[in-house]
Amino acid sequence: MTADRREVLRYLGYGGHAADEAVTVLIAECENELSEAATPRFVSQMLLLRRLMDGSLDCGFFRTDSKKLSKTLSGCGQVLVMAATLGAGVDRLLARYGRLSLTKAVVMQATAAALMEAYCNELCTGWREEYERKGLYLRPRFSPGYGDFPLSCQEGLLNGLQAGKRIGITLTEGSLMMPSKSVTAVIGISENKEFCTVTGCEICEKTDCAYRR
Amino acid sequence: MNVLELMKIRRIFFDGGTGSLLQEKGLKPGEFPETWNLLYPHIIEDLHRAYLDAGADVITTNTFGLNRFKFKPDGEWTVRELAKAAVGNARRAVEACGHGYVALDLGPTGRLLAPYGDLAFEDACSVYREVVGAGAAAGADLIIIETMGDSYELKAAVLAAKECSHLPVFATVTLDEKGKMLTGGDVESVTALLEGLGVDVIGLNCGLGPIQLLPFLKKMVSVASVPVLVNPNAGLPRSDNGHTVYDIDSNAFAAAMKKLAEAGAFILGGCCGTTPDHIQKTRAWCSDIPLPVLEDKGRTVVSSYSHAVTFGGRPVLVGERINPTGKPRFKQALREHDISYILNIGAAQQESRADVLDVNVGLPGIDEAAMMETVVTELQSVLDLPLQIDTSDVKAMERAMRIYNGKPLINSVNGKKEVMEQIFPLVKHYGGVVVALCLDEDGIPETADGRIAVAKKIYKTAESYGIAKKDILIDALCMAVSSDKNGALVTLETVRRVRDELGGQTVLGVSNVSFGLPMREHINAAFFLMALQNGLSAGIINPNLEAMMAVYDSFLVLTAKDENCAGYVGRYASREAEKKTRQEKKETALPNGSEKAARLDTGQVSGLKKSILRGMIQTAGEASREALRQSDALTIINEEMIPALDEVGKGFEAGTVFLPQLLMSAEAARAAFAVLKESMAAGGGAQKKRSKVILATVKGDIHDIGKNIVKVLLENYSFDVIDLGRDVAPETVVERTVTEHAPLVGLSALMTTTVVSMEETIRRLRDRAPWARIMVGGAVLTREYADSIGADMYCKDAMASVKFALSCEEALGVKEIPM
Missing domain, CATH: 3.20.20.330 (Homocysteine-binding-like domain)
Incomplete structure (x- = not known):
């Protein structure tokens, strides 16, 4: 699992520009320290998806009337629910440099975010292959906080997966996940291949975003 | 049953x-x-x-x-x-x-x-x-x-x-x-x-x-x-x-x-x-397997959240530098609540291979219990070394022991009845290994016999509280040899006898011995080596001093505690090579060329402006010292630093300089400021501060990196930043704005969910601090969003907040703060 350098630079606001040597060295340093500190873990579970009369979705762990999620999951009778984290060690590193070197803290944040993304991609690729062998196709992962899929679904999702006990993801009062480099997502399981290709950044409709790929 | x-x-x-x-x-x-x-x-x-x-x-x-x-x-x-x-x-x-x-x-x-x-x-x-x-x-x-x-x-x-x-x-x-x-x-x-x-x-x-x-x-x-x-x-x-x-x-x-x-x-x-x-x-x-025999392992051990440090094997190094005694800059940091300064001292000692960090933050006029709690909390969140809580304030001691994430080292108890009655119940309740000084109501015994007697008394009293000998480190105490020629000998004898006669562990603050003498390092290093040889379990030392660490590393080699000398070779082999290169250089150097001139020739020392433009944090301090030889601090700030910062800022706005570079420059400037500040303080003057700016990440949000970037940049432009931290309640922001009469407040929020508390904070500020202008920033915000929650300014990045702060000040006529 390695962070995509272009992603790191994109998070740092470089757009398509190249980094100078000092920053390149710094990113490499951050990558090394992060791979030492990270303890990537995940939990996942397949659930039946029910569409209720009022148009809302119920997968057992949470109910939501998110239109965007409903669209992403159209035609899916099952979903794969996941939670993944880089672990508490990464937050310690971020805190450490947040106090000792702001530059490094910022580069560390960007690198850790890219690393988390890489970890999720790695997991999803594995699942995609596994399900394709059974003749099933996975939709792109969709997380609470995307579009109108509310963060409040996070709690039910994490409780259902026992993510606190099993991989140490907790929520703050304001529904933020801790460790900070954690992701939850719902992935539609479909019998046909359409709608299964768009992933990541491009799934978002905010096309004027400064950080868009 | x-x-x-x-x-x-x-x-x-x-x-x-x-x-x-x-x-x-x-x-x-x-x-x-x-x-x-x-x-x-x-x-x-x-x-x-x-x-x-x-x-x-x-x-x-x-x-x-x-x-x-x-x-x-x-x-x-x-x-x-x-x-x-x-x-x-x-x-x-x-x-x-x-x-x-x-x-x-x-x-x-x-x-x-x-x-x-x-x-x-x-x-x-x-x-x-x-x-x-x-x-x-x-x-x-x-x-x-x-x-x-x-x-x-x-x-x-x-x-x-x-x-x-x-x-x-x-x-x-x-x-x-x-x-x-x-x-x-x-x-x-x-x-x-x-x-x-x-x-x-x-x-x-x-x-x-x-x-x-x-x-x-x-x-x-x-x-x-x-x-x-x-x-x-x-x-x-x-x-x-x-x-x-x-x-x-x-x-x-x-x-x-x-x-x-x-x-x-x-x-x-x-x-x-x-x-x-x-x-x-x-x-x-x-059920038929016999129960294991329970035995006390007798291990003397302290811990941090991540690992344990045991006493009795490789001698333990306790870093002594987090202590204001005799350090004006440290005292200033305590008074100004500059925790980063203290954390940096901790980090440097860890890099110098301290196993445990002593933490002493006692200073007349500050609330030691509160300061101790803050410093211990911050240290244990940033570093993973076990801490030695060093205070004579029992309230501070208990507070620190309670919130400490592990089993701490405690400094200290002694043979006085009253002190033992205060400290031992805390040790029993919270756990810890306690440093026990060999002194009591009668003072410090002059002989080793006397000190051993006190040690025995302390062990016995501890036992009555249920505290085992393994949780006590006897401090044999070390007096200055300049005032007592036998001081070191008595200490060394006590260390040896605690080990041999009492089977106990020992600790020493090594640096006292040289008090009053020139080139104290020589004496300290020699004494440290002698104490190690007499069985010292832990030394409270300055690990940043090469002489001390050289003695320590050599001791490990000579007493077969460094397998295949691997530790020593790993540390010193490259130094040997460096030494050779230096010697060769010296021998080939021009007869009248000083070393300094040679370094200037190779271009290693660069101007202050260059250091800031290129974000060279390491050279910035040195460069400003160099600059001070030619000019005074204020001139340097106005003619070199600010123009350099402006140039970097403009580059950032134009998209030719990127965030990491902007920050490196800001940190280089900060390092330079630290040097210039010292010089101004020595000259009795102080840099005129610009107006006050209150900064906070709003309630519910614990992402503070954006706010910290803004803080560093504003400080470089001499604004008097009051940083309230993260997850700050609206009423706290309002109260500080009112008590400080701050003309400008900066609020940060990363999440959609926390913009609500940003809005609430702004509403209350308008009500009770109508003079204050409010700038906001953070990932989810846009100009429209900022307008809709009633902010005066949306700052898309840190430079934008500096610009807004400068423009506010201009509009106010610099120092006029409406009431």
């Missing part, structure tokens, strides 16, 4: 899993099992009875996730009634079966403790106290704290259990396949923590199966002086069509449990996936 007595007579067994059995009975995904204590009490009672019938001696109440976060005080069920019902169900099962003990089960709260999460340590204690109070009143026989992945939360739970009941406390933690807890602790560190807190039985549960737990169980047995309990899962989990199943059956489980028993586990049981069948078979396989 209580459970502690029974477990010493015969092997006792815990019950197994609850969750999967309740699912079989119809517990739905996402439903809280604790509610079944009231909804279906007979099902819970039957479950307990099944375990008791299978041979379990201890059953755990169905209260794993019971806390006020899941069950709000105004909700359908309260924590109190569920706890009472849960214990009642278990008690009825025990009565029906005619045997067994009821263990009140405490699991993780599901929230992460501050500073990483938002649950304050004392709040965590209070969450657990609520369950303990109700469960103990309802008739639990013991408390089992289990499945803990965070040592800090574990400590909160243990304190609650001990402070709110007199029941025996058992505590087990969960490890991953590498033997680490979720927040990084290992077997040794958690053993130190739990034994320090006086937990009766410690152990491992969940996470892994009995086969994977074997090496970690062996490790725990080898370091623990209390009985060890192990409750594994029924093997490793895998997903089978969406259901979790475990990879070994009850026979294989029991066989693996037998190995754990043979390896020294005292008490056996099960966790996830285990059933009465697992427990019955485990009991059948293991």
Whole structure:
């Protein structure tokens, strides 16, 4: 699992520009320290998806009337629910440099975010292959906080997966996940291949975003 | 007979899993099992009875996730009634079966403790106290704290259990396949923590199966002086069509449990996936294996959240630099609440290989207890070294010991009755290894005999509090040889005799010995070596001094403590090469060329402006010292630094300089400022500060990196920044704005969910501080969004906030602050 350098630079606001040597060295340093500190873990579970009369979705762990999620999951009778984290060690590193070197803290944040993304991609690729062998196709992962899929679904999702006990993801009062480099997502399981290709950044409709790929 | 007595007579067994059995009975995904204590009490009672019938001696109440976060005080069920019902169900099962003990089960709260999460340590204690109070009143026989992945939360739970009941406390933690807890602790560190807190039985549960737990169980047995309990899962989990199943059956489980028993586990049981069948078979396989012999391992050990440091092997280095004595800059940092300065001193000592950091923040005029709490909290969140809490203020001592995430070193107690009466109860309650000074009411004995007598008295008194000799480090005390020629000799004799005659561990503050002499390093290094040779267990030293570390490294080599001299060679081989190159250079240097001139020629020293433009943090300080030879500080700031910062800022706006470069320049400028400030302070002058700016990340949001960037940039432009931190309540922002009469407030929010509190903060500011202008920033904000919540300015990045702050000041006519 390695962070995509272009992603790191994109998070740092470089757009398509190249980094100078000092920053390149710094990113490499951050990558090394992060791979030492990270303890990537995940939990996942397949659930039946029910569409209720009022148009809302119920997968057992949470109910939501998110239109965007409903669209992403159209035609899916099952979903794969996941939670993944880089672990508490990464937050310690971020805190450490947040106090000792702001530059490094910022580069560390960007690198850790890219690393988390890489970890999720790695997991999803594995699942995609596994399900394709059974003749099933996975939709792109969709997380609470995307579009109108509310963060409040996070709690039910994490409780259902026992993510606190099993991989140490907790929520703050304001529904933020801790460790900070954690992701939850719902992935539609479909019998046909359409709608299964768009992933990541491009799934978002905010096309004027400064950080868009 | 209580459970502690029974477990010493015969092997006792815990019950197994609850969750999967309740699912079989119809517990739905996402439903809280604790509610079944009231909804279906007979099902819970039957479950307990099944375990008791299978041979379990201890059953755990169905209260794993019971806390006020899941069950709000105004909700359908309260924590109190569920706890009472849960214990009642278990008690009825025990009565029906005619045997067994009821263990009140405490699991993780599901929230992460501050500073990483938002649950304050004392709040965590209070969450657990609520369950303990109700469960103990309802008739639990013991408390089992289990499945803990965070040592800090574990400590909160243990304190609650001990402070709110007199029941025996058992505590087990969960490890991953590498033997680490979720927040990084290992077997040794958690053993130190739990034994320090006086937990009766410690152990491992969940996470892994009995086969994977074997090496970690062996490790725990080898370091623990209390009985060890192990409750594994029924093997490793895998997903089978969406259901979790475990990879070994009850026979294989029991066989693996037998190995754990043979390896020294005292008490056996099960966790996830285990059933009465697992427990019955485990009991059948293991009840004939004789109980292990319990022995005190006699280990002197302190710990941080992540690891333990033991005394008695390689001598321990305690870094002494976090201490204001004789350090004006440190005192200034304490007065200005400049915690980063202190953290940097800690980080530097860790880099210099300190094993433990001494923390002394006593200064007349500051609230030492509050400062100690802040510094210990910050240090333990940033560094992973165990800390030595160094204070004579008992309140500060207790505060620090309570919130410390591990088993601390405590500095200090002595032979005075009054001091022992204050310190020993704290050591007993919170755990710790305590430094004991060889002095008492009669002062410092002049002879080694006298000091040994005091040491004996301290050991004896400690014992009466239940504190073992292993938890005491005798400080033989070291007087300045300039005032007492025999001072060092008496100290060395005492160190040797504590080891040889008392079998104890020792510590010394090494630097005192040279007081009053020139080139103190020479004396300190020689004395340190002599003390090591006389058996010193730990030296309180300055690890940044090469002479001390050279002596230490050489000592390890010469006393066969550095296998194959690998440590020494690793550290010094490259230095040898450097030395050669330097010598060659010297020999080939021009006769009248000074070393400084040669360095200038090679271009290694660059101008201040260049340092800032290129973001060279290391050279910036030196460059400003160089610049001060030509010019005064104010001129340097105005003619070199500000233009450099402006240039970088413009580049950032134009998209030719990027965020990391902007920050490197800002940090270089900050390093330069530090030097210039010192020079101005020495000259009696001070730089004129611009107006005050209050900065805060709003309530509910704990992302503060953006705010910190803004802070550094504003400070470089001489603004007087008052940083309120993160997760700041609206009323706090308002109060400070009013009391400081600040003309400008900057608020940051990262999440859509926390923009609500930003809006609330702005509303209250308009009401009570109508003069203040408000700038906002953060990932989710846009100009429109900022307008809609009533901010004066949306700043898309840190430079934009500097520009806005400058423009505000201009509009105000610099110093006029409307009231």
